Amino acid sequence: MHRLFARHPSLRPWLLLLPAALWLFVFFIAPLFIVLAYSFLERGTYGGVIWQFTLENLRRTFDPLYFSTFLRSLYIAIVTTFFCLVLGYPLAYYIATRPPRQRGTLVLALMIPFWTNFLIRTYAWLTLLRTHTGLINVTLINLGIIQKPLPLFGNDFAIILGLVYGWLPDMVLPIYAALDRLDISLVEAAQDLYASGSKVFWRVIWPLSLPGVVAGSMLVFIPSLGAFVTPAILGGGKSLMIGNIISNQFLAAHDWPFGSALSTVMMAVMLLATLLYFRAVSSEERKALV
Amino acid sequence: MSTISLSNKQLSRRSQIAYLKKRINDLALNLYGLGGYLFLYLPIVILLIFSFNDSRSVAQWHGFTLDWYVEMIHDEQIILSLWNSVFVAVVSTLISTVIGTLAAMAMERYRFVGHLFMDAVLYLPIIIPDIAMAIMLLIFFNISGIGFEPWKVTFFGVRLAVPYSVIIGHVAFNISFVAVVVRARLAQMDRTLEEAAQDLYAGPWQTFWRVTFPMMLPGIIGGALLAFTLSLDDFVITFFTSGAGFNTLPVRVFGMIKKGVTPKINAVSVLMLVFSLALIGISLLFRKGGDKGSPIEIGL
Amino acid sequence: MKRTALSLITAVIVLGLLLTACGGKPTPPPPQKTEAPSAKETEAPAPAATEAPAGVEPAKEIVLYNWSEYIDPEIYTLFEEEFGIKVVEDNFSSNEEMLAKLQGGATGYALIVPSDYTVGIMIEEGMLAELDHANIPNLANLRDDFKNVPYDPGNKYCVPYQWGTTGIGYLSSEVDEPTSWAVIFEPDPNSPTYGRTTMLDDVREAFAAALVYLGYDINTTDEAQLEEAKQLLIQAKAGLSGYDSDTYEDLVAAGENLMAHGWNGDFLVAQEDNEDVAYTVPQEGGVIWVDNICIPVTTPPDQKLAAEMFIDFLLRPDIGAMLSEYTYYASPNAAAEELLPEDFLSDPAVYPPEEVMSRLQYIEPVGEAEALYQRLWDEVKSAPVP
Numbered sequence: 001m002h003r004l005f006a007r008h009p010s011l012r013p014w015l016l017l018l019p020a021a022l023w024l025f026v027f028f029i030a031p032l033f034i035v036l037a038y039s040f041l042e043r044g045t046y047g048g049v050i051w052q053f054t055l056e057n058l059r060r061t062f063d064p065l066y067f068s069t070f071l072r073s074l075y076i077a078i079v080t081t082f083f084c085l086v087l088g089y090p091l092a093y094y095i096a097t098r099p100p101r102q103r104g105t106l107v108l109a110l111m112i113p114f115w116t117n118f119l120i121r122t123y124a125w126l127t128l129l130r131t132h133t134g135l136i137n138v139t140l141i142n143l144g145i146i147q148k149p150l151p152l153f154g155n156d157f158a159i160i161l162g163l164v165y166g167w168l169p170d171m172v173l174p175i176y177a178a179l180d181r182l183d184i185s186l187v188e189a190a191q192d193l194y195a196s197g198s199k200v201f202w203r204v205i206w207p208l209s210l211p212g213v214v215a216g217s218m219l220v221f222i223p224s225l226g227a228f229v230t231p232a233i234l235g236g237g238k239s240l241m242i243g244n245i246i247s248n249q250f251l252a253a254h255d256w257p258f259g260s261a262l263s264t265v266m267m268a269v270m271l272l273a274t275l276l277y278f279r280a281v282s283s284e285e286r287k288a289l290v
Numbered sequence: 291m292s293t294i295s296l297s298n299k300q301l302s303r304r305s306q307i308a309y310l311k312k313r314i315n316d317l318a319l320n321l322y323g324l325g326g327y328l329f330l331y332l333p334i335v336i337l338l339i340f341s342f343n344d345s346r347s348v349a350q351w352h353g354f355t356l357d358w359y360v361e362m363i364h365d366e367q368i369i370l371s372l373w374n375s376v377f378v379a380v381v382s383t384l385i386s387t388v389i390g391t392l393a394a395m396a397m398e399r400y401r402f403v404g405h406l407f408m409d410a411v412l413y414l415p416i417i418i419p420d421i422a423m424a425i426m427l428l429i430f431f432n433i434s435g436i437g438f439e440p441w442k443v444t445f446f447g448v449r450l451a452v453p454y455s456v457i458i459g460h461v462a463f464n465i466s467f468v469a470v471v472v473r474a475r476l477a478q479m480d481r482t483l484e485e486a487a488q489d490l491y492a493g494p495w496q497t498f499w500r501v502t503f504p505m506m507l508p509g510i511i512g513g514a515l516l517a518f519t520l521s522l523d524d525f526v527i528t529f530f531t532s533g534a535g536f537n538t539l540p541v542r543v544f545g546m547i548k549k550g551v552t553p554k555i556n557a558v559s560v561l562m563l564v565f566s567l568a569l570i571g572i573s574l575l576f577r578k579g580g581d582k583g584s585p586i587e588i589g590l
Numbered sequence: 591m592k593r594t595a596l597s598l599i600t601a602v603i604v605l606g607l608l609l610t611a612c613g614g615k616p617t618p619p620p621p622q623k624t625e626a627p628s629a630k631e632t633e634a635p636a637p638a639a640t641e642a643p644a645g646v647e648p649a650k651e652i653v654l655y656n657w658s659e660y661i662d663p664e665i666y667t668l669f670e671e672e673f674g675i676k677v678v679e680d681n682f683s684s685n686e687e688m689l690a691k692l693q694g695g696a697t698g699y700a701l702i703v704p705s706d707y708t709v710g711i712m713i714e715e716g717m718l719a720e721l722d723h724a725n726i727p728n729l730a731n732l733r734d735d736f737k738n739v740p741y742d743p744g745n746k747y748c749v750p751y752q753w754g755t756t757g758i759g760y761l762s763s764e765v766d767e768p769t770s771w772a773v774i775f776e777p778d779p780n781s782p783t784y785g786r787t788t789m790l791d792d793v794r795e796a797f798a799a800a801l802v803y804l805g806y807d808i809n810t811t812d813e814a815q816l817e818e819a820k821q822l823l824i825q826a827k828a829g830l831s832g833y834d835s836d837t838y839e840d841l842v843a844a845g846e847n848l849m850a851h852g853w854n855g856d857f858l859v860a861q862e863d864n865e866d867v868a869y870t871v872p873q874e875g876g877v878i879w880v881d882n883i884c885i886p887v888t889t890p891p892d893q894k895l896a897a898e899m900f901i902d903f904l905l906r907p908d909i910g911a912m913l914s915e916y917t918y919y920a921s922p923n924a925a926a927e928e929l930l931p932e933d934f935l936s937d938p939a940v941y942p943p944e945e946v947m948s949r950l951q952y953i954e955p956v957g958e959a960e961a962l963y964q965r966l967w968d969e970v971k972s973a974p975v976p
Contacts, residue, residue, distance in 0.1 A: 016396035017408060019389040020465050024411055028423075028462045031430035032414070035422055045957055046711045047693045069972055087326065094323035103508075105570055107515065109327065112566045113334045114519045116559035117543050119551055123348045124333035126837065127340070132786070133350075133846045135336075154832050168330065169519070173512035174474040180508040211477030215470045219416070219516075226419050236832020237791045240971045247421040251686040252793055253964035254711075256425070263422035270417045271410055278409075345863045349837065350844040352863060367663075367679060425694055432695025439698065530691055534653040534698025535678045545658035545681025547836045549917075550859055552659070 038260035047254040057261035066245060066262070073242040076156065076231075077224040080163040081171075084220045085213065087164065088171035092212070093205075095172070096179035107176065110169050118166075122233050125162055129153040129234065154236030162230040167223060171216035178212025179205070214281045218274060225270070242266065334563070341556035348553055358557040365554065368542065372558055375538040378453065378528070379521040382460035387514040389461070390468025391506070397469065398476040415466040424530035427459050431531065438533030451536060459531040460521045467520060468513035475509025648896035651676040652700035655688060657881070660703065660752075662916035669903050675896050692717060697888045700897040706880045707794070709748050710741040710955040718747040719885045725898035728905035731925035739880060740952055748884035749901050750922035752913065755878050755942055755950060756795055757871035759842055759857035760849045761864070771803035771872045774851060775822050777829025782848055784829045788841065789851040791833035793967040794953050795877065796823060799851055802874045808951045811959035816966055823970045833971070843867050853879070854939050858918045869939040875949030880922065 039057055041049040060066075095106045113121070128135045129152040137149040152158060228243035246266070249259030341359070345352035362368060393412060397405070415423070431438055436458075440451040483505070487497045525540040532541070543555050654661075658681040666677045680699065682688040685708040692702075693715075704712060712718045723729060729737075729745060736750040758768050765783055768774075777784055789796055798808040800819035810816065831847055838850040839860040850857075857869040883904065885897050903909055910926025920940050921927060927935060935941055942950070956963065 010402075013396040013400035013402045016392045016400075020393035020412070020469070021408070023389060023461060023465060024415070027427070027430075027458050028415055029411065030434075031423075031426040032418075034426045034429050035418075043961075044715075045960070046715055046955065047690060048715075065968060065972060069968075072972075087329075090319070090322050091326040094319050094326070097319070104511070105574060107508075107511065108566075108570055108573075110330065111515045111519050112563065112570075113330050115522055115562050115566055116334060116337060117539065117555055118523045118525070119540075119543050119547070120337055120348065120555050120559050121333050123551065123837065124336035124340070127336050127349045128333070130349075130841070130844070130846045131831075133844045165329070165333070170516065173516055174471045174509075177471055177475040177509040177512045178477070180475075212474040215474035219467065219470060222416055232791060232834075233836065236788075236830075237834060238827065238830065238832050238971070238975065240968060243419065244971075245968060246419045248964060248968070250421050250425055250690055251684065254686070254689075254960055255964070258961075259425075260422065263419050266419065267414065267417050271413060274413050274417065275406070275409060346859060347840050347843060347863045349840045350863060365663075425690065428691065428694035428696065438696060529682070529687065530694065530696075534655070534680060534696070537680055542658060542681050544683045547683045549657055549659045550839070550856065551836075 035260045035263055038257050039264045041257050043255050043257045045254070047250075047256055049257055054257075057257045058265070060258060061261050061265045066242075069240045069245055070242050070266075072239065073225050076159060076163070076227075076241065077221050080160050080167065080224040081217050081221040083160065083164045084168055084171040085217060088168050088216065089175055089209075089213070091168075092172045092175035092179055092209075095176050103176075103180065107173070110172055114166075114169060118229075121166075122162065122230060125158075125165070125234060126153070129158055129161070153234065154238070156235065159231045159235035162234040163224045163227055166230060167220040170219040170223075174215035174219065175209055175212035178209045178215075210281065214278065218277075222270060222274075226266075337556050338560055338563075340553050341560045343553045343556075346550060346552050348551055348556060358553045362554050362557040362561070367537070368539070368554065368558060371537040371539045371542045372562070374451075374453070374536065375522055375540065377450070378456055378460060378538060379518050381452075382457050382464055382521045383514050383518040385457070386461045386464035386468050386517050387510060390465040390513060390517075391472050391510050393465065394469045394472035394476060394509075395506075398473050412466050412469050415463040416470070420463075420524075420526045423463065424459075424527045427455075427462075427527065428530045431455050438531065440533050440536050453532055453536045455531045455533060456528050456536070456538075459527045460524065463527065464517040464521060467516050468510075471513035471516060472506065472509040475506055475512070479505055646891045646895050648673070648675060648899055649700070649890075649892040650674065650896075651678060652893050652896045652900065653678045653680055653698055654900070655680050655682060655699040655702040657681065657703060658683070660881075660917055662912050665904070665909055665912060668909070669900060672903075673896075673899060675899065677900060692886060697886070699886055700889050700893040701883055701900060702886060703751055703881050703883050704748075706739065706741050706882065707953045707955050709882050709884060712884070713742065713747055714955065717887055719887045719889060719894060720746055721749070721885065721901070722894075722898055725895065726902045726905065728902045728925075731905050731907060731910070731923050733922055733924040733927075736880070736922035741954060742882070748882035749905065751881045751883045751904070752917055752919035753878065753880040753922055754854045754919050754940075755871055755876055755946075756790070756798070756851070756853055757869060757876045758849060759839060759852050759854075759860070759867060759869045761842055761845060761866050762868040763866040764845070764848050767868065767870055768849065769870075769873050771799055771874050773849065773872075774829070775800065775803050775826045777826060779829075781829075785831055786847045787830055787849040787851075788832050788834040788838045788847055789823075789826065789830055790838075791835045793963050795835075795851070796833075796967065796970070797963060798877050798951070798953055800826075802872075802876060802951070805874070808877065809954045809956055811956055811962070813962065816962065820966045820970055824973045825976060827970070827973065828976045839867070855917065855919045858937075858939055871942060871946050871950070873949075875951065877953055878947075878950035879953065 038049055040053055040055065042052045042054050042056075044050055091110075095103055095110070098106060126134075131137060131149050131151065131153045134149075134152060136152060137146075140146045141149065226241075226243040226246070228241050228247055231237065231239075231241050231244070242262075246259055246262050249255045249262060340348050340351070342354050342356065343350075343352055344355035344357070393408075397408065397412065430436075436455065438453075438455045440453040440455075443450050443452055484497055484501050487501045488494070492500065523540060524538075525544050528538050529541050529544070532538070539558065543551060546552070546555070652675065654677050656679055661679070666679075670676050682691070685705050688702060688704060689708055689711065692699075692712075709718070723745075726749070729749065732745070732750065736753070737745060739745075739750065742748050758771075758773070760768060760783075773781070773783060774787060774789065777787075789799070797816070797819050800822045801808045801810060801815065804815070804818060804822065806812075806815045806819070834841070834850070835852075838847070838852050839856040840863075841847045842850050842857070843860040843864040845864075854869050857867050860867045883901055885894055889897065904913065905923060907923065907925035907929055910921050910923035911929035914921040914926065914930055914934070918940070921930065938946070
């Protein structure tokens, strides 16, 4: 192995990729073909499939009802990603500029809230946000700051807050990883050079952290698009998300082929968007660096 | 912060203003960091309070009790499912961190035929809706004959049920998450250091372990933490890929939805928190001892 | 940084291993391989359940696939003490999840607890094993109306486990008892419940409520009737704070919402927190539901026998009473009723009076129309609030 690695540089990427490729081809890509195949089959009445070819499921995915749901989910996911970035970037910067000893602890402290149970965390938000009996509204009313309760619960605000909370660490981690290598003395040297903090940030720090921003945005954007438990509990479930529609096909409508078709189309669209996005950003990066 | 407070007296008026500005910026950043962590821990405080709630409700306060902790300790199934969650999370994190890091190096450091294709393969597990992934894995394990029945192994006299089907599923999605975070770290990593090391007679392996790996480490740790967290909290994929008789905590808790989630789960979550905080404490203690001689960090 | 990070990783790993090592202990080594069944177990004084088919010994461990917190764990202990059979519990959170998992090929569950219409589906799909009534003599303890449930006449495949109703829960200190589903379907902006009401986030339950109010069969497949129900559900949206099947009873108990469409047992549990929580079935009627215990068709004979012994055990009067006292749900077991406290039996929210019972309907599988229901429900959910 050692020798192979040393003597044949052209083989290196393949050797490095081998474990991931093996694992993903056997345990992900092979099963993925089941989803693809199911997209073209007739539904069993109560789940499962009947082995008969049809294009009906794919046709149904272009139904305007589902398209408008997709747009709505897209809006929620974009706003969530935006706020995660705005809140998460300074937090990552904060961690990256602490003394090295503290960084590990701070990163760990970032994740620990999420080692509690997801449902319980969501219910805790419920306790804070409820319109008439939530801690925030009750406190504000008792202090005389507001007369009428603020609409904190059962709306898009609550959904986005819940999602931002849930995915914030996914934004912070990659940005921190990218920022951490920044030599603070380098930044300070630049500060002397440019004299303005914002110039230093936009000319030195931001371009260097860009890969982290891109990765973090992806890790937040994609799961928010498919979220359905947080919208159901905090958003009051009065509107649908694309994640609901897909999981409902498997878990309520017993329509596996349509669920598969929706998943397939969504994956295709998202994959294309992701790859294009990465291409665009990495060429931007190169421009910025030159 | 205090590292640059070298020679205050010599600073000119202009740099004094700059210095003041910097102090204000530092203060703002510190406040921001504090605020950020407060936001993250706010619901956790609520969760902690309600673990002492004298009622079945996890949302309305009724008075203080320790009953839920007593009930938790006596609920063997809950404790067992907690260990199961941690076991699956640790094992799948270890495997996926190694595999994902190697993949990230290949993707970021080399250009080769099929690069775009592997890119797609690596992103797909993040993109796929988890219910679709869960059901396809279930069908796949079934028809391929891989099955779900956990392996029963004895490890140093301790009997373990190793739910390989669940671990396979978790690793399959975690590889991608690890790879994305590590790649963010690798993306523009300065290669001059490695080249310098190589110029200075270091072999490729030495260069890797002495230079490249330490530089990658924040990314690897970030990826591993993310994988661990995702695995610990996963419900859908665990539910569909586990064999009969194997439960993780999220599966048990989601099962309670229809009949009511009780503060017992808060108590279990608090137990997890206490363990994690103890872990931080221990690592801090160890580090204090280890770092004493290091000159750079004195005075911080 | 290297060292600190490394020590951190090491700490995580070491702690993880420690945890798992400790965790291993409570895992009993499940004696899967039924080598030689011990004599002790076969001689166990099982008064009725010993007439197993020749040559089959009951398995020593079975897995029960159940809703969470739906059985008094003490029952497992008593059963193991008497028969030497260990019952391990797994949980699911909805019928559909359990169904999808079994349809995907999961095996190993000797006992499952599906609700009525899911039983109908599973029978139609050939997923349930026929029960050997010779092993379940306590079946005679069932109340007569549960011996002939519409989805499984004659208890061929399943035995009712617990039952209840779907109606309206409300906060009696704030609002009057709702007598009609109109309080939900004709939202009045001047009513205190306006904007403080939830409906179940469940396609069949929501449509059942609307169809009952319209006076139609709740299992209708008539498109015009369903369209009418859909319009009604969209109309109701104006007065709803949301759709919720999980926390609605807590929200009523806390006073956040004043009224909720939901299952009776949930409101009874919420009464512990707030005694003003009340429950009623409106005059137009409501839904009756029954959870059942059944055996999947894939279960091997030794496990099936053990499973039947467990079903028989659950049907004993004292065990049946233990079950209901733990879950707050009504028992289908007539012999157990005699052991239950009077105030439990006379609580109309648990045991609806005769005239209410006559207005309850079962939700049944609707076959091909499932897709239509789901489609209309998606339209309701994505419709803008009127």
